[in-house]
Amino acid sequence: MVLRLVLGVEVVVVVCAYAPHVGLGDQEKREFWDCLNGVVRVVSREETIFVGGYFNGHIGKDSDGFQIVHGGFGFGDKNKPGRDLLDFAMAHDLGILNSFFRKRDSNLITFTSGGRNTQIDYLLIRQHDRRQWRDCKVIPGETATAQHHLLVADVVLREKVTTMERKGRYRIRWGNLKGTNITMFKDKVISTTAVHLVGDANQMWEDMAASITQVAKETLGVTTGRTTGEKESWWWNEDVQSKIKDKQQSLRDLLRCTNKGERWRLRETYKNARREAKKAVTEAKIQRIDGCMHAWKQRRGSMICSRLLKPGSVEDMT
Structure with a gap:
């Protein structure tokens, strides 16, 4: 099951998976991994993806050659379905989140049945979002479903920084009002504002202000609006x-x-x-x-x- 959320300017894709359990044939297991590969492959790099579910595999407490995707803080021993999960994570550059934080066994065990404790539920997030990882642990006293404990991750979602050039405020170069520019500015202001001395007082003021501003821009020039190298x-x-x-x-x-x-x-x-x-x-x-x-x-x-x-x-x- 795939859920796509739009949070602010960021698109978050949540994938919920349920791997075939022990006893089913290799063909069914291969179909599951092929389907999950197809789902994850179409998610673009600009989107944040969370893959979580019941994977019916043990990744083990040690990384053993999977240091990129396995943080070295797992539980139990590795088995064949767990190796398939590690291979899947390597193929899509995903990190198994609940193996990257040192926890007590009670905060790693996700499944309890008949006195047996195992870790078969996992959360996977892309490696390039690693700065957003804050914590991941199991809450022993809470159960999501029968025999499964609640697995919780703390992740910070940040808004993406736009690459648009920041525009500043254009300013008139009043420092150029010297020398011959004084006479030029004065003559232009007198010639252009004389036509605005009729009518309503408020309208006269607005027309004169606009006229003087325009003359100043033409005579003295304006800055480009950028902060670098434009300090006058x-x-x-x-x-x-x-x-x-x-x-x-x-x-x-x-x-x-x-x-x-x-x-x-x-x-x-x-x-x-x-x-x-x-x-x-x-x-x-x-x-x-x-x-x-x-x-x-x-x-x-x-x-x-x-x-x-x-x-x-x-x-x-x-």
Whole structure:
């Protein structure tokens, strides 16, 4: 019996098997294994498969040449049906789960009858899902059917990671607003926003914001949205770029050098270059912040002056 489940983004195939019991002919046993081979063979590698059932065979307590599929913690002695199960597991790269965890005999015995204890019920999972195995044991006090104890496995099912490229947020390169770009940006904004100064106030604001954003994209450019290599520093200038290149070059020279005495000199050179790069970054940040504060003060002063020059402003202040 085959049950296919869809859990999140993962497809889980559960196969329940019941092998022919002792006393039946070899032909019936061969038909069973041929049928089970056909069922497991059509399950794709992208799907998680669990094969469990009553296999009427003993795999033994030792692996004995089946270390890949047998964990070495079985019960009893190996017999012919158990060897057939091991061969089946080898053919399909399946691990017999309840042989990979060291347990007491009471947590390994799956079948009890007439004072005889055996292990004939097994759970099989693909080897490449081995990281998902957590535990497998028999619960002695619980019976699944008459004479069979409950076999339980703890398995972690993980969602598959998508291979789609993670897209970032596109940003306008406002750092390019300098030099001739200032005049170009200003002229384009004035020419494009003048047509939006009619109508409802909310609509005027939305039209102007969209127009200014479009002009900024055309004039200043935008990032690609990727995080690697796209970090734009507002304090970046030519001096900082030059100092950082010197630091990187000195580090490369230090790593390539094999002479002990020369390495000491290159290490000092690298330390000096790194110190100069940090100093250049700090100075660039201070200059940009001072420039922004100066521009803000000028703008603030012009707004105050224009407010004072309005008719009636002197009387209001007094």
